[in-house]
Amino acid sequence: MEKEGTTYRALVARELENGDFVREIKALTLADLPDDEVLIKVHYSSLNYKDALSASGNRGVTRRYPHVPGIDAVGVVVSSPSASFRPGDRVIASGFDLGMNHGGGFAEYLTAPKEWLVPLPEEMRFEECMSWGTAGFTAAQCVAKLLENGALPQKGKILVTGASGGVGSVAVAILAKLGFEVTAVTGKDAGKFLLGLGASEILNREEFVQENNKLLLKEKWAGAVDTVGGKYLETVIKGSCYGSTVTCCGNAASADLQLTVYPFILRAVSLTGIDSAKCPVPVRTELWKKMAGEWALDQLADLATVITLDELDKKIGEMLAAKVKGRVVVKMV
Numbered sequence: 001m002e003k004e005g006t007t008y009r010a011l012v013a014r015e016l017e018n019g020d021f022v023r024e025i026k027a028l029t030l031a032d033l034p035d036d037e038v039l040i041k042v043h044y045s046s047l048n049y050k051d052a053l054s055a056s057g058n059r060g061v062t063r064r065y066p067h068v069p070g071i072d073a074v075g076v077v078v079s080s081p082s083a084s085f086r087p088g089d090r091v092i093a094s095g096f097d098l099g100m101n102h103g104g105g106f107a108e109y110l111t112a113p114k115e116w117l118v119p120l121p122e123e124m125r126f127e128e129c130m131s132w133g134t135a136g137f138t139a140a141q142c143v144a145k146l147l148e149n150g151a152l153p154q155k156g157k158i159l160v161t162g163a164s165g166g167v168g169s170v171a172v173a174i175l176a177k178l179g180f181e182v183t184a185v186t187g188k189d190a191g192k193f194l195l196g197l198g199a200s201e202i203l204n205r206e207e208f209v210q211e212n213n214k215l216l217l218k219e220k221w222a223g224a225v226d227t228v229g230g231k232y233l234e235t236v237i238k239g240s241c242y243g244s245t246v247t248c249c250g251n252a253a254s255a256d257l258q259l260t261v262y263p264f265i266l267r268a269v270s271l272t273g274i275d276s277a278k279c280p281v282p283v284r285t286e287l288w289k290k291m292a293g294e295w296a297l298d299q300l301a302d303l304a305t306v307i308t309l310d311e312l313d314k315k316i317g318e319m320l321a322a323k324v325k326g327r328v329v330v331k332m333v
């Protein structure tokens, strides 16, 4: 492929002199991308919460601007310095520093070190892959951890917070598929959406935290996927059943956690952290295969909104205002 002079479109976030951040679609030059990484023609990317932070100038996520966000993408290898990937291979690029301090997936082309790539499972379509995206992959990690720690449908209800968001909605759908009774906590008018994904009970998030002033609450949850942190996670842990596991992957509400040790020493509750970015490639590859196979979701199409690169700026604003339901997929070709 002729790289010299070839341009491609990308969403670029940059800082203005007054310290504000703007996002624009720009034509970038392919020749400026590093030669020692795998060059990928992006077919789809997706919008994750971290992208919204990166795209709006959050230096905890992205230190240097101008920057192309996008922590995940799926596409086809154009050229590769490594024998592990050959032109024409279908690959998923996600995690590590992609879209954070390395140019990301909100572009028609990206490069990435081969260590950040996994093969796209044969049975998975490009759009399906990014309907899961990093949020869905993280939801799958949370569910895998609950199962590893002994969660079973007959043991009781599983609670999901931030349930209408990317991670939450996919977690609801996987758990329902596996036969769990799922209680979804949401701040939106998302009952119909969540029941459609398989939730059996919907709780309003402000009502959910009303009883939070006690050290322990009635044992209700046989497991939980928390995506929001703060007082919501506190309430989840205090109301978790003896021997259950709570996975913690996000802080959409708050990074704080104010608790006593009682849920842990009197009820043997386990609080388990989940990280997708540095998840080792062999684990990543196996989980993607499971998502393409036995955990494949019929509801993915209902769960995802497909947009173009030109529509992304607006969606980023909506995500920061917690107005997005489900997943947002960005179609590049």
Ligand SMILES: NC(=O)c1ccc[n+]([C@@H]2O[C@H](COP(=O)([O-])OP(=O)(O)OC[C@H]3O[C@@H](n4cnc5c(N)ncnc54)[C@H](OP(=O)(O)O)[C@@H]3O)[C@@H](O)[C@H]2O)c1
Residues within 6 Å of the ligand: 048, 049, 050, 134, 135, 138, 161, 162, 163, 164, 165, 166, 167, 168, 185, 186, 187, 188, 190, 205, 227, 228, 232, 248, 249, 250, 251, 252, 253, 274, 275, 276, 277, 319, 322, 323, 324, 326
């Ligand atoms: N550990 C990892 O590797 C990893 C990977 C992916 C994501 N994450 C993190 O997981 C979290 C969720 O990500 P996402 O992609 O699902 O984001 P998202 O699509 O924006 O969903 C977040 C959801 O959280 C709820 N929420 C938002 N603001 C809130 C607030 N102030 N108080 C209470 N609830 C609030 C909303 O759901 P409701 O309206 O339904 O309540 C919102 O839809 C983020 O913190 C993200 O950074 C971590």
